[in-house]
Amino acid sequence: MAKKAAAGPSKSEVIRKYKADHPELGPTAIAEALTKEGHKVSPAFVSTILSNAKKGAKAGAAPKAKRGRKPGSGKKAAAGPAAGDSSLDTLIAAKKLADQMGGIAKAKAALDTLAKLLG
Structure with missing residues (x-):
C-alpha cells in the first residue's frame, strides 16, 4: 500500500522558511531549532537543502553542463593486423x-x- 501524503509542509519547505525568517543562523542551529519544534532533521540535511536552494535561486543562470566524458573522447582502439597478415x-x-x-x-x-x- 502506498504511503499517504504527509499533512502540512515538507521538511525542505520548513527548512527554507525557517532560514528566510532567521538568515543569521547556520545549519546546526536551524537543525536544533526545528528538532525542538518536532521536525527531525540533521545539520547535514539542512545544509544540503540550503545549498540546493541557493543553486536554484540563481535567476537567469545557464544550466550547468553534464559531467562525464564526451562521446568519442576516449582512447581509440588500436588497429589490429590486416586480414592477410599473420x-x-x-x-x-x-x-x-x-x-x-x-x-x-x-x-x-x-x-x-x-x-x-x-x-
Whole structure:
C-alpha cells in the first residue's frame, strides 16, 4: 500500500522558511531549532537543502553542463593486423621498425608522437 501524503509542509519547505525568517543562523542551529519544534532533521540535511536552494535561486543562470566524458573522447582502439597478415609477420615488421628507430623505447616514443598528431 502506498504511503499517504504527509499533512502540512515538507521538511525542505520548513527548512527554507525557517532560514528566510532567521538568515543569521547556520545549519546546526536551524537543525536544533526545528528538532525542538518536532521536525527531525540533521545539520547535514539542512545544509544540503540550503545549498540546493541557493543553486536554484540563481535567476537567469545557464544550466550547468553534464559531467562525464564526451562521446568519442576516449582512447581509440588500436588497429589490429590486416586480414592477410599473420601475427609473426607483424612482429617481424615491428622488430625491423624498432631496429631502424634505434631501439624499442625510441620507436614507442615516435609512435606515441605520431598517434598524438593523427588523433
